[in-house]
Amino acid sequence: MGNKPNKKVLNEHSKNQKIEQQIKEEEEMFQKEVKLLLLGTGESGKTTFIKQIQILYNEGFNDSDRLLYFGAIRANIIVHIKTLLKASKDLGIPIKPENEVLATEFLEFDEFTKEVGQKAKILWSDPALKSVYELRNEFYVPDTTDYFLDNVDRVSADDFVPKERDILNCRIPTTGVKSISFMVNQIPWKVVDVGGQRSERRKWIHQFSGVSFLIFVIAMSEYDQQLFEDRTKNRMQESMELFHSTANNKFFRSTHCILLFNKIDLFQQKLSKSEFSLHFPDYSGVNNVEEIMEFIKNKFIQPVENKERKIYCHFTCATNTQDIQKVFNSLQTIVFEQRMNDTGVF
């Protein structure tokens, strides 16, 4: 005859089991992966955001990253000088007569050498190419072209290794999907980057499930530029339409959104030279940075149908690591509070 189990002890035991189960579930909820999906038109700054996350939380760039950017930076120098030379003809801004032979010769170059680098430097110092670059909303050349052309001596050197800043400034359009995963304070994060050009957008849908936050990136400086893919379409207009169709899509109707109003540095530089209302005639205010920022923000937010969902806005320069650190810190706070709420601690 064994001892009869004490009812009180049994009750205590099952209570403890329940508490343990609850703690386990709460821990699991806390440790659930946060998936951030970066969307936005081409060249808005999505990959630059993910590069910053790599610097901040994922050990930065390795040798194979540096090798990839080494080739891209040098190849871009040739492409960009050629583009500027062509634009100087199209826009009727002639280069100095003594540079004409060199310009014709340069158009034949395909491979970067130290000598090609020196020739690029001579052409870039021609005032005509600088004036042409100032008019770059009339044709296509990336915004960081001047950064690399100003550094052509360093880039041409035998011992050139791309620095963090070079990698942040180098543009390689994204094709397909790239993601990084990392842990911060025991929470696993995954950031997914896709290509933003029109031909890439049909691949987006495959990334739509399980998204915790949509990060939609907008290039503020694009208000007076046309799409690379369609020179008749204003870039900011395209970005607004894309955001509205994405945010109102059934997959994301209740997903919280982060709007990154990016390239704020270029936007501020440009505004004094390029009047905003010429490109957005429905803007009736003055050509003032803060007022226009508010106007653009409202144009993005107002047409969003589900007013319950949260939209957090940040104005950033994505090449500045501190700006992206601030965005990520605020995201961490939101996630932490959400999880405390979900587990009933608040």
Ligand SMILES: Nc1nc2c(ncn2[C@@H]2O[C@H](COP(=O)(O)OP(=O)(O)OP(=O)(O)O)[C@@H](O)[C@H]2O)c(=O)[nH]1
């Ligand atoms: N000055 C400045 N340049 C920026 C900023 N954000 C990104 N860039 C530059 O803009 C270019 C395009 O940035 P990406 O991050 O490649 O753009 P993307 O959205 O990934 O483009 P796709 O891959 O084509 O969709 C790069 O040369 C960046 O260095 C910014 O805030 N300020």
Ligand SMILES: [Mg+2]
């Ligand atoms: Mg990209």
